[in-house]
Amino acid sequence: MRPYGQYCPMAHALDVIGDRWTLLIIRDLMTGTKHFNDLERGLPGISRALLSRRLRQLQQAGLVEKYSGATTTEYHLTQAGKDLKKVITALIEWGAMWSFDEPRPDELNPTLLLWWMHNRINVDKLPQNRVTIEFNFYGAVSGVYWLVLTRKGASVCLKPPGFEIDVIVQADIAAFYQLWLGRISYTEALNEFGIRVDGLPKLVRTFPDWFAWSVTAPAVQAARSKPTTPYSPSGKRTASIWIGER
Amino acid sequence: MRPYGQYCPMAHALDVIGDRWTLLIIRDLMTGTKHFNDLERGLPGISRALLSRRLRQLQQAGLVEKYSGATTTEYHLTQAGKDLKKVITALIEWGAMWSFDEPRPDELNPTLLLWWMHNRINVDKLPQNRVTIEFNFYGAVSGVYWLVLTRKGASVCLKPPGFEIDVIVQADIAAFYQLWLGRISYTEALNEFGIRVDGLPKLVRTFPDWFAWSVTAPAVQAARSKPTTPYSPSGKRTASIWIGER
DNA sequence: CAGTATCCTCGAGGATACTG
DNA sequence: CAGTATCCTCGAGGATACTG
Numbered sequence: 001m002r003p004y005g006q007y008c009p010m011a012h013a014l015d016v017i018g019d020r021w022t023l024l025i026i027r028d029l030m031t032g033t034k035h036f037n038d039l040e041r042g043l044p045g046i047s048r049a050l051l052s053r054r055l056r057q058l059q060q061a062g063l064v065e066k067y068s069g070a071t072t073t074e075y076h077l078t079q080a081g082k083d084l085k086k087v088i089t090a091l092i093e094w095g096a097m098w099s100f101d102e103p104r105p106d107e108l109n110p111t112l113l114l115w116w117m118h119n120r121i122n123v124d125k126l127p128q129n130r131v132t133i134e135f136n137f138y139g140a141v142s143g144v145y146w147l148v149l150t151r152k153g154a155s156v157c158l159k160p161p162g163f164e165i166d167v168i169v170q171a172d173i174a175a176f177y178q179l180w181l182g183r184i185s186y187t188e189a190l191n192e193f194g195i196r197v198d199g200l201p202k203l204v205r206t207f208p209d210w211f212a213w214s215v216t217a218p219a220v221q222a223a224r225s226k227p228t229t230p231y232s233p234s235g236k237r238t239a240s241i242w243i244g245e246r
Numbered sequence: 247m248r249p250y251g252q253y254c255p256m257a258h259a260l261d262v263i264g265d266r267w268t269l270l271i272i273r274d275l276m277t278g279t280k281h282f283n284d285l286e287r288g289l290p291g292i293s294r295a296l297l298s299r300r301l302r303q304l305q306q307a308g309l310v311e312k313y314s315g316a317t318t319t320e321y322h323l324t325q326a327g328k329d330l331k332k333v334i335t336a337l338i339e340w341g342a343m344w345s346f347d348e349p350r351p352d353e354l355n356p357t358l359l360l361w362w363m364h365n366r367i368n369v370d371k372l373p374q375n376r377v378t379i380e381f382n383f384y385g386a387v388s389g390v391y392w393l394v395l396t397r398k399g400a401s402v403c404l405k406p407p408g409f410e411i412d413v414i415v416q417a418d419i420a421a422f423y424q425l426w427l428g429r430i431s432y433t434e435a436l437n438e439f440g441i442r443v444d445g446l447p448k449l450v451r452t453f454p455d456w457f458a459w460s461v462t463a464p465a466v467q468a469a470r471s472k473p474t475t476p477y478s479p480s481g482k483r484t485a486s487i488w489i490g491e492r
Numbered sequence: 493c494a495g496t497a498t499c500c501t502c503g504a505g506g507a508t509a510c511t512g
Numbered sequence: 513c514a515g516t517a518t519c520c521t522c523g524a525g526g527a528t529a530c531t532g
Contacts, residue, residue, distance in 0.1 A: 001266060001504085005291060007353035007423055009462050010273060010334065013341030018266070020247060020504085027256060036514050045251060047506055052515060062344075073514065080344040086336040088256065094333055095259030098308075098326040107253035177253055216255050247524085266524085282494050293526055298495060319494065496531075504524090511516075 016061045017084065021046055021054055026081055027088050029064065031215055032119065034074040041115050092216045096223040100183070105140035108173045111158070113180060114145050118154040120212040126151055131203065131210075132163040139172035149210065167199035167207060182217025183224065262307045263330065267292055267300055272327055273334050275310065277461055278365065280320040287361055338462050342469040346429070351386035354419045357404070359426060360391050364400040366458040372397055377449065377456075378409040385418035395456065413445035413453060428463025429470065 001019050004011040017023055021043065028042045040051055055075060058064035063081035067074045114135065126149055133147045146157040146165075155161075169176075175193035178184045186208045189195040197204050214220075247265050250257040263269055267289065274288050286297055301321060304310035309327035313320045360381065372395055379393045392403040392411075401407075415422075421439035424430045432454045435441040443450050460466075 004270070005353055006270075006355075006358070007349040007427070008460075009341030009346045009427070009466060010338045011270065011341075012345040013337045014269060016341075016345055018264075018269075020264070023260060023264075024250070024252075024257065040514095048515070049507095049517090050505060053505090071513085083340055083344060087333065087340055090332040090336045091259045092256045094329055095255030095257075095262075097329065099258040099262050100255045103253040107251055109252075112252070181253070181255070214254075220255060294495070295497090295527095296525060299525090317493085494532090497529085499527085499529105501526080502524100504522100506521080507519085509517085509519105512514090 013087075016063070017087075019054065019057070021050065022058065023084075023088065023091070025051070025054055025058070026063065026077065026084055029075060029077050029081065030085065030088065034076065036073060036075070039075070042112070042119075044109060044112055089219075093219045093223070096216060096219040097226065100220060100223065103174050103177050105174075108139075108141045108177060110135070110137050110141060110143055110145055110173060111156070113173075113177060114147060114156045116180065116214065117211060118147060118149075118156050120214070121149060121154045122210055122212050123151055125206065125209040127203065127206070130163065131166045132161055133167045133169060134165045135176075136168065136170045137173040137176065138170070139174055141173050165199075167197060167203050169195070169197050171195040180217075181214045182220035259333075262309070263333075265300065265303070267296065268304070269330075269334065269337070271297070271300055271304070272309065272323065272330055275321060275323050275327065276331065276334065280322065282319060282321070285321070288358070288365075290355060290358055335465075339465045339469070342462060342465040343472065346466060346469065349420050349423050351420075354385075354387045354423060356381070356383050356387060356389055356391055356419060357402070359419075359423060360393055360402045362426065362460065363457060364393060364402050366460070367395060367400045368456055368458050369397055371452065371455040373449065373452070376409065377412045378407055379413045379415060380411045381422075382414065382416045383419040383422065384416070385420055387419050411445075413443060413449050415441070415443050417441040426463075427460045428466035 001015075003015040006012075017026065024043055025039060028039055033039050033042060036051070036055075039055075040046065040048060043051065055064060055066070058081070059066055061080075063078055063084075065076050065078055067076065128151075130148060130150045133149070135145045135147065137143055137145070146159075146161050148155050148157060148161050148163065171179075171189075172193060172195070175184065175189060175195055179186065179189040179193075179195065184193060190197070197207050199207075247261075249261040252258075263272065270289055271285060274285055279285050279288060282294075282297070282301075285301075286292065286294060289297065301310060301312070304327070305312055307326075309324055309330075311322050311324055313322065374397075376394065376396045379395070381391045381393065383389055383391070392405075392407050394401050394403060394407050394409065417425075417435075418439060418441070421430065421435060421441055425432065425435040425439075425441065430439060436443070443453050445453075
């Protein structure tokens with residue numbers, strides 16, 4: 001994107017972070033993603049070539065540092081990158097308030113949802129032993145997926161992981177998405193949206209604590225309780241035309 | 247810009263306001279610009295066709311309302327648009343902190359600077375009678391411009407306005423830009439950057455109060471007093487390469 | 493003053509194949 | 513695992529001319 005060429009702090013900020021994907025990459029780095037392939041997985045639709053280019057631009061701009069080890073490569077935010085927290089928070093709050101309705105079917109991506117979940121595990125709330133969760137999604141998109149959680153790490157499986165299933169979750173994919181993002185509460189999910197969590201009672205009881213849920217959930221919950229009618233992106237509105245004197 | 251297709255408040259926010267120019271347009275509307283031609287003047291480089299398109303998109307997204315009167319047309323932010331204030335403030339603060347060095351010569355646009363100034367007049371601090379200010383800019387860009395201020399309004403002139411000159415300002419254009427944006431203080435401007443303001447003592451004394459200065463000045467001043475070394479966009483830095491164990 | 497219509501360019505980024 | 517190289521497409525937006 002060509003710079004605006006304006007000597008103005010906001011125009012300069014947008015020259016650095018205004019490119020497509022850039023802020024989403026920074027948000028992922030801010031929430032702990034470090035590896036190239038993990039960034040790619042969290043940003044469906046970006047090409048590897050473009051991700052690579054954006055990371056290079058962010059390094060040149062001084063927002064990201066690349067650490068190349070013998071076996072792995074890590075990307076970290078610099079202080080300048082971390083300082084974008086306020087911008088990102090403000091964007092999330094605005095989006096939660098004014099541009100966050102029910103999901104459209106094409107926005108429902110079970111693999112991405114599971115990928116998000118595996119990044120937000122409350123390790124100290126997990127049972128001592130490994131738990132294997134099977135997700136049966138139905139609705140706009142359906143499919144079966146697995147999450148294997150241990151205190152050492154979490155992994156997403158697209159095929160049966162071969163372990164005994166400890167917990168089975170059956171959920172409308174749209175409802176589970178909204179639960180993850182804080183648009184509906186866990187209680188509402190069970191009672192009004194038909195989400196079922198089955199397994200040993202002790203596991204079922206602690207299940208919701210295993211996850212830290214989405215970083216955006218607090219903002220989405222806050223927006224929900226505000227009085228203003230949120231803007232609905234589905235209902236196109238025509239321009240208000242006002243004629244006469246003020 | 248194609249939507250990201252992610253059910254996530256931040257991605258949705260960027261789908262609405264992530265297009266080039268969009269946030270700059272909203273910032274101008276937020277600081278009081280209402281008319282199409284005034285928006286165009288404040289956004290050098292945008293084409294009228296593109297400005298027209300962006301305003302239409304913003305109306306459809308519910309951030310802007312268009313009021314067509316008999317003789318004039320006005321664009322106003324809706325509540326959704328006004329709620330972007332936190333995003334814009336955060337961007338200005340980040341830009342002031344991390345991406346705001348000395349101006350590049352091609353960023354110095356005297357007409358734009360005068361246009362900004364004429365939008366930020368402290369009407370109640372003006373003398374009773376009309377004042378005409380002549381600006382003699384030199385340095386990277388030079389030229390003579392006039393500002394005519396009355397309690398009824400302000401206007402920028404590119405030719406002598408025909409009134410007697412009350413105040414003459416002589417300034418390096420880069421220095422005056424930095425003064426306007428809060429990067430140097432008025433005292434520094436006079437004592438260290440050679441800016442001269444001449445005229446009747448009473449006028450010269452009150453001159454700095456006639457203007458509200460840039461909206462970004464407080465953020466720029468705050469960034470100046472922070473300890474962190476701001477990122478310098480002029481000095482390209484190579485990626486930090488780190489080898490070995492963590 | 494406040495735009496629209498039409499044509500055209502060029503560069504962002506996708507697709508594909510390849511590499512240490 | 514972490515990318516790069518090459519080719520190609522298509523759409524954002526500029527240029528120009530026009531309008532109520």
